[in-house]
Each structure stands twice: as C-alpha cells, then as structure tokens.
Amino acid sequence: MKKILFISTRYPFPIFGGDKLRAFDILNFLSKKHEVDLVCLGNKNSIYNKNISFCKNIKVFHLNIFSSIINILLSFLRLEPLQNGYYFSNEMKNYINSVQSKYDTIICHLLRSSQYMPEEFKGIKILESTDLLSSNYRQTINELSFFNPLKYIYILEKLLVVNHEKKIFQKFKKIVFVSKVDSQNIKDKVSKNNKIYTIGNKIELNSAVFKFKKNNNKIIFIGNIKYLPNKLACKDFLKNVLKKINLKYPKIKFHIIGDISFLDKIIFERNNNVVIHGKIKNLKNIINNSICGLCNVTISTGFQNKVLSYMSFGIPALLSKNSFINTNFKKNKEVLVFKNNEELIKKIFYLKESKIKANQISKNSKLAIKKKYNADKILSKYNKII
Numbered sequence: 001m002k003k004i005l006f007i008s009t010r011y012p013f014p015i016f017g018g019d020k021l022r023a024f025d026i027l028n029f030l031s032k033k034h035e036v037d038l039v040c041l042g043n044k045n046s047i048y049n050k051n052i053s054f055c056k057n058i059k060v061f062h063l064n065i066f067s068s069i070i071n072i073l074l075s076f077l078r079l080e081p082l083q084n085g086y087y088f089s090n091e092m093k094n095y096i097n098s099v100q101s102k103y104d105t106i107i108c109h110l111l112r113s114s115q116y117m118p119e120e121f122k123g124i125k126i127l128e129s130t131d132l133l134s135s136n137y138r139q140t141i142n143e144l145s146f147f148n149p150l151k152y153i154y155i156l157e158k159l160l161v162v163n164h165e166k167k168i169f170q171k172f173k174k175i176v177f178v179s180k181v182d183s184q185n186i187k188d189k190v191s192k193n194n195k196i197y198t199i200g201n202k203i204e205l206n207s208a209v210f211k212f213k214k215n216n217n218k219i220i221f222i223g224n225i226k227y228l229p230n231k232l233a234c235k236d237f238l239k240n241v242l243k244k245i246n247l248k249y250p251k252i253k254f255h256i257i258g259d260i261s262f263l264d265k266i267i268f269e270r271n272n273n274v275v276i277h278g279k280i281k282n283l284k285n286i287i288n289n290s291i292c293g294l295c296n297v298t299i300s301t302g303f304q305n306k307v308l309s310y311m312s313f314g315i316p317a318l319l320s321k322n323s324f325i326n327t328n329f330k331k332n333k334e335v336l337v338f339k340n341n342e343e344l345i346k347k348i349f350y351l352k353e354s355k356i357k358a359n360q361i362s363k364n365s366k367l368a369i370k371k372k373y374n375a376d377k378i379l380s381k382y383n384k385i386i
Contacts, residue, residue: 001033001034001035002034002035002104002105002386003034003035003037003102003103003104003105004030004034004035004036004037004103004104004105004106004107004386005036005037005039005096005099005100005102005103005105005106005107006023006026006027006030006036006037006038006039006055006107006109007039007040007096007106007107007108007109007113007116007117008023008038008039008040008041008109008110008113009040009041009087009109009110009112009113010023010040010041010042011040011041011042011043011060012024012027012038012040012052013051013052014051014279014281018130018201018224018305019109019110019130021201021305022109022128022130022178022201023109023128024052025201025202025379026107026109026128026379026382027052027054027055028052028054029202029379029382030382030383030386031054031055031056032054033383034386035056036054036055036056037055037056037057037058037059037103038052038055038057038058038059039058039059039060039061039092039095039096039116040058040059040060040061041060041061041062041063041087041089041092042060042061042062043062059095061089061091061092061095062089063086063087063089067089068085068086068087068088070085071084071085071086071088072085072086073085075088075160076160079160079163080115080160080164081111081112081157081160081161081164082156082157082160083112083157084112084115084164087112087113088115092116093115093116096116096118097118100118100120100121103121103123104123104124104386105123105124105125105126105386106118106121106123106124106125106126107126107127107128107386108125108126108127108128108172109128109130110128110129110130111127111129111133111161111164111165111168114127114168114171114172117171117172124173124174124385124386125171125172125173125174126172126174126175126176126385126386127168127169127172127174127175127176128176129175129176129177129182130176130177130178131177131178131179131182132165132177132182132185132186133161133165134158134161134162134165135182135185136229136299137154137157137158137161138158139229139298139299139322140154140228140229140299141154141155141158143229143232143298143299150228165186169186173195174195174197174385175195175196175197176196176197176198176199176385177196177197177198177199178198178199178200178201178326179198179200179326180198180326180328181325181326182326183196183197183198195385197381197385199378199379199381199382200373200378201305201308201373201378202373202374202378202379203305203308203309203311203312203369203373204312205312205366205369205370206284206312206313206314209284209287209288209313209314209315210287210290210313210314210315210316210358210362212355212358212359212362213289215289216289216290216291216352217249217251217252217253217289217291218252218253218255218287218289218290218291219242219245219252219253219254219255219290219291219292219294219348220255220257220286220287220290220292220293220294220310220315221233221234221237221254221255221256221257221258221293221294221306222257222258222283222293222306222309222310223257223258223306224258224259225256225258225259225260225261225264226259226260226261228299229297229298229299230258230297231264232297232298232299233295233296233297233298234254234256234268236296236298236341237254237294237296238254238268238271238274240341241296241341241344241345242254242271242273242274244345245345245348245349246273248349249349249352250273252273252291252348252352253273253274253275254271254273254274254275255275255277255286255290256268256274256275256276256277257277257278257280257283257286258277258278258279259278259279260276260278265278283309283313284313287313287315290315291316291348291351291352291358292310292315292316292317292318292336292348292351293306293307293309293310293311293315293316293317293318294318295307295310295317295318295319295320295323296318296320296323296338296344297320297322297323298320298322299322307319307323307327307329307335308369308373310365311334311335311365311366311368311369312366312369314362314363314365314366315362315365316335316336316351316358316361316362316365317335317336317361317365318335318336318337318338318344318347318348318351319335319336319337319338320337320338320344321337321338321339324337328372329365329368330364330368333361333364334361334364334365334367334368335361335365336350336351336361
C-alpha cells in the first residue's frame with residue numbers, strides 16, 4: 001500500500017464535467033488498494049467528504065476573487081498561463097509543502113495544478129494532464145470570429161500555455177493523457193527521460209435504454225455548456241442543422257443535458273424545439289425515446305466522455321470527424337461519423353428511419369464499451385505507474 005496525494009483545482013463532486021469525472025474515478029480506483037489524500041480548491045458553501053469518503057483525508061482551500069485577480073496579473077508578468085494565477089492559493093501551496101514528505105506519490109490533476117508540486121519532493125511525480133491544453137486552445141482560436149474578444153484572450157493564453165507546457169513537462173517523469181493522439185503530439189515536447197502514458201476513461205454499463213421506435217424524437221447532447229467547445233457545438237447545431245431537420249420532422253427536439261449559464265439557457269430556448277435539462281444525475285428517463293447522442297464538437301482534444309455515456313445506454317452515437325480521431329471505435333459499426341452538417345443530417349434521418357441500422361449500432365456500441373472500457377481494466381494502468 002502506498003500513500004498518495006492527489007492535487008486538484010476543483011472539488012470532484014458533484015460530477016458535472018469531464019474533469020471532475022476523471023478525478024473522481026481515479027481517486028475512487030486508487031483508494032481501493034492505497035491510502036489516498038485529496039487536496040483541492042472548492043467553494044466555501046459546499047459540503048465535503050460525504051460523497052468521496054473513500055479518500056482518507058480531504059483538505060479543501062477557498063479562493064478569494066481579489067487575490068485571484070492579483071495572481072492573474074502576477075502570472076502574466078511571469079509569462080505563465082493566466083489560469084495558473086486564477087487557481088493559485090498560497091495557503092494551499094504552503095500546506096502541500098508542509099506535508100509532502102508523508103507521501104510516496106503526488107498526482108497533479110491538470111496542467112494548472114502542476115504549480116503546486118513541491119520542488120524538493122523525492123517520490124514519484126505524476127502529471128495527470130488528461131488533455132493537451134495547447135492543442136485545445138489552438139482549435140478554439142481557429143473557431144472564434146475575429147470580432148470575438150475571446151479570440152485574443154485565447155491567443156495570449158495559448159502562447160503562455162505552450163511555453164509553460166515545455167517547462168512543466170520536464171519536471172514530471174510520468175505524464176498521463178486520455179487519448180493516444182495527445183500522447184503522440186507531446187513527444188516532441190519532452191525529453192527521453194519522460195514516460196508518457198495513455199490511460200483512458202472508464203464507464204459503467206447501464207441497463208439497455210435504447211429502443212427503436214417511429215416516434216423517437218430526441219437528439220441528445222450531454223456536456224458542460226459553460227465549456228466553450230460544447231457551447232459552440234450547440235450553437236452550430238441550432239443555427240445550421242436543427243431547422244433543416246425540422247422541415248422534414250417538425251417534432252424532433254434537441255435535448256441539452258449539462259451545466260449551462262442562465263443567459264445561454266435563455267438564448268437557446270428561443271428555439272421551440274430545444275429542451276434544456278441542466279445538470280441531471282439520473283439520465284435514464286430523459287434519454288428514453290432518443291434517436292441518437294450527438295458529439296459535433298469541432299474543438300476536440302482528449303476523449304469525449306459524452307460519447308461513452310451515449311454508448312453505455314446503447315444510444316447510437318454520432319461523432320464529428322475531429323471527435324472520432326481520438327477514439328478507438330469502429331467507424332459505421334460502433335459509432336457513426338460525419339464530415340459536415342449535410343452528412344450529419346443524412347445520418348440522423350438514417351437512424352430515424354432505419355430500425356435495422358439503429359439497432360445494430362446500439363448493440364455494437366454496448367459490446368464495445370463492455371470490451372474496451374471496463375473500469376478495472378482501464379484504470380489498472382495507474383497501479384503500474386505509482
């Protein structure tokens with residue numbers, strides 16, 4: 001049994017968003033055979049410990065908005081990512097430095113947590129990078145309009161992140177990514193002494209929910225809509241796809257499941273065929289009578305947890321070409337893939353009208369999840385690197 005310290009900039013519960021799910025699953029898995037402590041940032045009014053009681057000790061620190069603003073400016077002057085400043089707590093850093101000698105392994109979750117790794121720590125240093133952040137920003141910049149001020153903030157942050165990645169990756173001998181694509185893309189940024197690991201996400205199989213019916217009229221999108229790639233994907237579907245679908249099938253509605261801002265909720269609901277569900281714990285009732293699950297993101301690094309969620313319920317998954325690159329599923333057998341919105345519409349109609357094809361994709365997707373994403377099989381790789 002090893003003593004492990006897991007450092008995160010977000011408390012991993014409730015589980016809304018891929019980064020929280022990733023942290024929760026790793027903590028849960030490692031706690032079965034090892035002694036795991038969690039140190040993280042969180043909200044003052046949240047209730048802690050109850051839902052992740054498998055951790056031996058949990059220490060939560062709180063950010064002050066005024067301190068965060070000052071730290072963002074200091075990060076900029078040091079030519080470090082602005083997010084480092086936003087997520088920096090001097091109190092948390094001092095605490096980690098004071099207890100680091102108790103642990104055999106320290107895991108930093110996401111690039112912004114790497115600033116908390118003690119320089120003098122002698123044990124195993126693991127960066128759970130999950131995704132390659134610089135790649136995410138590059139794609140985001142390409143998608144944003146020149147008239148959108150966010151584009152220029154992302155350009156600045158990308159430049160800072162690229163330099164920071166090169167520096168930080170040298171400090172960690174073990175770096176973990178979810179997808180093989182990101183693992184390959186990082187190889188030119190690290191020395192031969194670094195060891196890069198691809199450890200995918202796990203998913204639990206759900207009792208079969210998908211049933212082909214002529215009156216299935218739901219297109220499902222699961223994701224944190226406060227995350228820009230998901231927000232842009234939903235906007236594009238509403239603007240360029242849903243109206244064309246409704247010309248033929250006026251009863252088909254777009255169901256969005258996940259955390260969403262009040263303003264975006266108002267904007268999206270201007271369309272009568274959009275249903276916003278917000279954060280939902282139990283998906284079974286909502287995803288009944290669905291045609292497919294949609295992953296039309298054009299900004300895609302790492303693996304999309306939404307795809308695993310669809311497939312675990314047997315819902316046929318429709319993936320953009322960018323999303324499909326990061327998977328190891330079989331095209332047109334386990335998932336359907338589209339290159340553009342015209343292809344997307346055709347495939348939605350196909351699943352709406354073809355019982356044989358819809359049931360075939362549903363069956364194959366469940367089998368693929370069972371075979372490739374067994375929880376113990378996927379995360380067992382972590383036991384080999386700690």
